[in-house]
Amino acid sequence: MDGKPRPKGRTTVTRPTEPSSTIFLILRRMRAPLIVLIVIFAISVLGLTLMPGQDPEGRPTRMGFFDAFYFMSYTATTIGYGEIPHSFTGAQRLWVIASIYLSVVGWAYAIGSLLTLVRDRAFREALALRRFTRQVVHMREPFLLIVGYGQTGQLLGHALDSLGRRLVVLDDTPEHVDSLDIDAYYADVPGLVADGANPHMLGAAGLEHPQCEGVVALTNNDEVNLTVAMTAALIRPNLPVIARTVSPVIEHRMRAFGSPTVVNPFDRFGDHIRLALHQPSSFQLLAWLIKGEGATLPERGRPPTSGRWVVCGYGRFGHKLVDDLRADGLEVTVIDLSATEPGVIEGDASEPTVMAQAALSSAVGFVAGTHNDATNLSLVAAARKENPSLFIGARQNRPRNAPLFATMDVDWLLVPAETAAREIYAQLSTPLTWRFLQEMPARGDDWAAETITMLDAHCGSRLDGLWKVTLTEREAPALTAWLRSDRAPLGDLMRCPHDRDQRIAAVPLLLLRGDESTLGPSDDTLLRTGDQILFAGRRIARRDLLDTMTNHVVSEYVLYGRTVPAGWLWQQVTGRKPSTHR
Amino acid sequence: MSLEKVIFGFFVLLAATLNFGFFIGDISDPALHNEYELFAAVVVNLIATVLKFGDRTQIGAVHLATSLVADLQLIAATLAWVYATQISGAGMTGEATASVVSLSGGALLANLVSVALLVIETVSFNRR
Numbered sequence: 173m174d175g176k177p178r179p180k181g182r183t184t185v186t187r188p189t190e191p192s193s194t195i196f197l198i199l200r201r202m203r204a205p206l207i208v209l210i211v212i213f214a215i216s217v218l219g220l221t222l223m224p225g226q227d228p229e230g231r232p233t234r235m236g237f238f239d240a241f242y243f244m245s246y247t248a249t250t251i252g253y254g255e256i257p258h259s260f261t262g263a264q265r266l267w268v269i270a271s272i273y274l275s276v277v278g279w280a281y282a283i284g285s286l287l288t289l290v291r292d293r294a295f296r297e298a299l300a301l302r303r304f305t306r307q308v309v310h311m312r313e314p315f316l317l318i319v320g321y322g323q324t325g326q327l328l329g330h331a332l333d334s335l336g337r338r339l340v341v342l343d344d345t346p347e348h349v350d351s352l353d354i355d356a357y358y359a360d361v362p363g364l365v366a367d368g369a370n371p372h373m374l375g376a377a378g379l380e381h382p383q384c385e386g387v388v389a390l391t392n393n394d395e396v397n398l399t400v401a402m403t404a405a406l407i408r409p410n411l412p413v414i415a416r417t418v419s420p421v422i423e424h425r426m427r428a429f430g431s432p433t434v435v436n437p438f439d440r441f442g443d444h445i446r447l448a449l450h451q452p453s454s455f456q457l458l459a460w461l462i463k464g465e466g467a468t469l470p471e472r473g474r475p476p477t478s479g480r481w482v483v484c485g486y487g488r489f490g491h492k493l494v495d496d497l498r499a500d501g502l503e504v505t506v507i508d509l510s511a512t513e514p515g516v517i518e519g520d521a522s523e524p525t526v527m528a529q530a531a532l533s534s535a536v537g538f539v540a541g542t543h544n545d546a547t548n549l550s551l552v553a554a555a556r557k558e559n560p561s562l563f564i565g566a567r568q569n570r571p572r573n574a575p576l577f578a579t580m581d582v583d584w585l586l587v588p589a590e591t592a593a594r595e596i597y598a599q600l601s602t603p604l605t606w607r608f609l610q611e612m613p614a615r616g617d618d619w620a621a622e623t624i625t626m627l628d629a630h631c632g633s634r635l636d637g638l639w640k641v642t643l644t645e646r647e648a649p650a651l652t653a654w655l656r657s658d659r660a661p662l663g664d665l666m667r668c669p670h671d672r673d674q675r676i677a678a679v680p681l682l683l684l685r686g687d688e689s690t691l692g693p694s695d696d697t698l699l700r701t702g703d704q705i706l707f708a709g710r711r712i713a714r715r716d717l718l719d720t721m722t723n724h725v726v727s728e729y730v731l732y733g734r735t736v737p738a739g740w741l742w743q744q745v746t747g748r749k750p751s752t753h754r
Numbered sequence: 755m756s757l758e759k760v761i762f763g764f765f766v767l768l769a770a771t772l773n774f775g776f777f778i779g780d781i782s783d784p785a786l787h788n789e790y791e792l793f794a795a796v797v798v799n800l801i802a803t804v805l806k807f808g809d810r811t812q813i814g815a816v817h818l819a820t821s822l823v824a825d826l827q828l829i830a831a832t833l834a835w836v837y838a839t840q841i842s843g844a845g846m847t848g849e850a851t852a853s854v855v856s857l858s859g860g861a862l863l864a865n866l867v868s869v870a871l872l873v874i875e876t877v878s879f880n881r882r
Contacts, residue, residue, distance in 0.1 A: 207804050214797040218790075231782025237793055238836050 194298050201289050204284040210257045213280040216244045216271035223264040233258070243268075247273035300364060301376060307362040308378040313338050316600070317377055317384055319368035319400045320391030321348040323571055324416065326355070327593035328388070331464070333357045335601055340384075342368050342377045343391070350582040369399040371407070379407055388596060394422040405430030414599065416592050418488055435595055437588040438489050442496035444591075448584075448614055449477050449500055453621035454613050460624075460635060461609060461708070462594050464601075469624070469633040475584070476563050479536030480505060484521040484551050486512065489567060489588070490541050505530050522550050532558040533585035539565040541586070545573040553578050604640050604706040607689060615691055623692055624680070631677050638681075639714055641721070643703045650720065655701045662705075663695030667730045669716050676716045678709025723727045724750040765802040766872050769824065770865035772798055779863050781855045782848035792835065792858065796828045799861070803851075812874055820868040827861035 220240040227233045235243070239257055246253050247268065260268065285727050289295050315338035318325050325348070329339055341363035343349050349363040366373040368391055378384050389400035394417045403417040406429070413432035417423050423434045448455040456472045463470075479502070483494055486508035493560035497504050505519040507530055521542075532538065532555055540551035548566050555562055565584035567575045577585055599606045612620065627635075645652050662683075670675040683693040684704040690697065693705070707717070719726045728736045728750040736743065736750045743749045772795040779786030803821040806814065831854045838850035 196808050196810055203804055206807075207801050210797060210800050210804065214793075217792065221790075236839065237789060238840050295802050 194295070194302055196297055197295060198289060201292075201295075202282075202285060205278075209278045209282050212271075212274045213244060213248070214265075216248070216274060217241050219267045219271065219655055220264065221243065223261070223267045225258065225261050225264050227258050231448065235264070235511065244271065244275070245274060248279065250276075267565065267722050278613060287595075295383060297365075301366075304362050304364040305376045306697070307360075308340055308376065308381060310376065311338060311340070311362075311381060311383050314383050314385040315340050315378065315381075317342070317374070317379060317387045319343070319374070319377075319387065320388045320392065320396070320416075321345075321351070321363070322392060323589035324592045324596075325388075325390045326351060327571075327590060328390070328596055329361070330355070330357075331593070331597045332600065333359060333361070337600075340377050342366055342373060344368065345398060367396075369396045371403045374400065374403055374407075379404060379411075384408070384411065386412040386414065388598075388600075389413070390592070394419050398422050398426055401426045401432045402429045405432065407611045414596050416596075419697060433599060435592050437592040437595075438492040440591055440595060441489075441586055441588075442492050445475075445493065445496050446500060448475055449502075451613060451617035451620065453617045454615075457620045457624055458609055459639065461585035461605060462598055463635070464594070464597065465635060465637050467635045469635075474563075476536035477502075479503070480534065481537040481539065482507065482530045482532060482535045482555070483539045483541055484508070484548075484569075485542035486538070487541075487543060487728040489543075493539060493541060505535070522547065522554065524554075527558065528556060532562065535559065535562065537563040537565070539567075539586075541565075542565045543567075543569055545569050545576070548571075549576055549580060552582060578606075602638055602640055602706070604682055604704060605638050607684070608691065608706055611682075611689060611691055619692070623681070627679050627708060630675070630679050631713070634707065636710045637714060638706065638708050641705045641707060643699060643701060643705070643721075645701070650722055652701070654727065654731050658698065660699040661695060662693055662697045662699055664731050665699065665717075666695065666718065667720075671728050672730055672733055676713040677716065678707045678711070678713035680705050682706040682707055691720075755811070755847040762805055765798060765805055766865075767870050769795065769798045769802045769821075770862070770869050773824070773858060773862045773865050777855060777859050779855075784846040784848075784851040787851060787855055789835065792831065792854070793834055795858070795861075796825075796832060799824050799865070813871060814856075817868060817871055820864045820871065824861040824864040824868070826855050827864065831855075831857035831861065861878060 212573075217237065217240045220243065221235050221237055223235070225233050225235055236258075243256060252724065272740050308334075316332065317340050318329060319342045321329065321341045321343040323347075325341070325343070329341070332339060337356070338359055339361045341349065341352060341361055343363070344365060344367050346365050349365045352361050352363040364373070364377065366376075368374065368389070379387065387400060387404040389397040391397055391400075397415045397417055401413050404411055404413045409430060413430065414435060415426055415432050416435045416437065418436055420439075423436060426434050432433065444455065444458070447458065452472050452474060456470060459470045460467055477500075481497055481502055482505045483490055483497070484507045486494070486506050487647075490506065490508065494504050494506055506516045507526060508516055508518065509520060510518060517526060517529050519529075521527060522528075538552075538555040538559075539556070540548035542548055542551070545568060548568070550562055552566050555564060557714045563584075564582045565579070565586060566577060566582045567588070568574065569588070571587075571589065574587075585594050641647070643651060643655055648655075651660075651665075662680060666675050666678070666680070668676050680693050681691070682705070683690040683697060683699075684706075685700065685702070699705075707714070720730045721727070725736050725738045728734050734748070736748050737746055772791060776787055776791040776795055799821065803818070803825055806818040806821050809815070810872065834850065834854045834857060835846075838844065838846055838854070842850070844850070
């Protein structure tokens with residue numbers, strides 16, 4: 173009877189909450205067994221009161237309702253105290269035999285129905301949905317809604333979880349959701365097996381929850397990702413949405429709704445490959461920073477920029493790769509199982525005759541890009557044998573095959589799931605890093621090489637951390653006066669609190685003022701209140717910087733070289749007060 | 755016509771009629787109130803209650819509530835009867851009969867509401 177028209181205005185997708193729906197389901201299913209049980213009891217009790225009996229003196233008597241009910245209760249439940257109040261007559265015993273069998277059937281039916289109900293799929297789904305909805309409703313911290321928890325989703329989930337971010341997961345594959353229970357997570361991650369394309373399920377997963385800070389659509393199905401992006405854009409227009417797709421058409425359709433961030437891992441490869449071909453240092457810096465905390469400086473790859481490449485596998489990935497290589501003016505020979513266009517060598521690349529057609533000995537690069545890891549590995553081995561000096565790229569599809577690819581020591585390892593996960597992680601964890609990575613290639617290869625040298629000199633070849641600093645009164649109270657003075661060069665901020673003639677082990681990568689960004693700001697850049705700076709460096713440098721920003725005594729020394737007593741009393745006695753105060 | 759509706763209406767009405775049959779007559783005269791009728795009223799009321807399980811509509815909820823009230827009243831009447839016949843030792847005196855019958859009278863009221871709801875539901879039912 174809820175046919176009332178909903179007032180127009182804000183759309184809601186969450187179903188009308190029915191906290192007792194599971195109870196109703198039980199009651200509805202138990203209707204028949206309960207009625208059978210009641211009827212059996214009624215017949216047995218009634219019959220027992222009607223059967224002629226005898227008292228010990230042999231006078232005819234009948235059992236009362238109370239005694240009959242008492243007797244049936246303990247008989248039907250198989251307790252059995254014997255015949256009361258007097259020994260039964262033949263007629264009564266005959267009736268009791270009948271009622272015992274009847275009641276056994278009744279109980280068996282009732283208990284059987286209850287057990288079936290507990291194991292029933294619909295019932296368990298109703299229970300799971302209820303528990304999940306309750307968990308989501310009680311989220312008190314901002315959380316991300318991840319739809320699709322396959323390889324990419326799990327990589328991203330673990331990375332974000334270790335950052336302390338809360339997640340809610342929706343996936344239609346039970347194994348993926350089960351991985352939430354099996355794998356170790358710091359926080360409790362509510363997960364539900366459900367279709368992400370269903371707006372009700374998105375609603376139950378907290379799309380309308382005030383703490384929901386973003387939606388990430390990572391299913392293997394582009395249509396589902398599109399639906400998720402659309403639903404999120406329609407229900408919560410300002411919510412950030414990140415969606416993965418490998419199809420340009422879907423990407424175009426996604427952008428029609430709101431402004432989702434679309435991640436196309438194959439497409440991104442193309443960008444990376446071009447970067448690697450033209451700006452090896454920029455690519456090296458990108459690969460280093462995108463790997464996140466704890467990454468060591470990767471070696472600078474030297475892909476051949478001229479000569480002929482051989483690419484095996486001409487699916488969506490192969491197409492993209494070949495297009496990008498050809499766009500760079502490289503000659504490409506393609507091998508695929510089915511020749512879809514002229515010039516493609518048809519056949520199984522692992523067959524020697526097919527491989528011979530590709531003339532590997534005169535090629536400079538080789539990419540094994542099929543969607544089968546075993547094939548890719550064998551192709552790499554075969555190609556090496558043919559021409560040991562080849563530059564070799566391989567596509568790794570499954571995370572469990574990582575050790576095999578590592579021992580093959582390929583020059584370029586392309587892992588689509590990882591690329592998508594890293595990229596989304598970079599966007600979600602530190603948006604400034606993302607911005608830096610986007611704008612960095614434009615500065616050229618030499619600039620990137622300089623930055624790498626600087627990072628290496630100041631912080632070593634291991635990336636300890638990337639962090640953002642906001643110079644506001646709240647986050648940097650000890651710098652307020654300094655920032656207002658209009659004489660606040662970045663270089664002063666970078667001085668070490670222990671010895672101000674030294675620098676802290678950190679490098680400023682990006683300065684964001686309003687919407688204007690400066691890459692690699694120099695030491696004499698003047699800072700203003702509200703500036704955001706992205707630093708890369710050691711953990712200790714991060715603590716030093718935090719000290720400078722929050723402690724007036726430290727900032728006094730770092731910025732002006734004045735030593736000021738820390739306590740109020742000594743400040744009064746000596747007359748030296750921090751000028752940064754107020 | 756659906757069999758489910760027939761059975762439902764049958765039990766709701768039967769619960770009310772049996773209850774009425776037991777209730778009618780001088781309130782303190784045990785001869786006018788048959789214990790078999792009380793037994794039948796309890797059983798039919800329980801069945802009617804179970805039939806109303808799991809209906810999520812508003813009217814279904816009120817149906818269930820009235821039935822639960824009737825059950826409660828009838829079970830209280832039965833307990834009063836058990837007390838009079840088994841525990842007090844005095845048997846069905848006029849007072850005991852009066853308390854049993856008046857409790858069943860309360861159940862009758864609930865059952866009448868149930869019947870009224872049934873009629874309302876039937877009248878407001880339009881073929882969609």
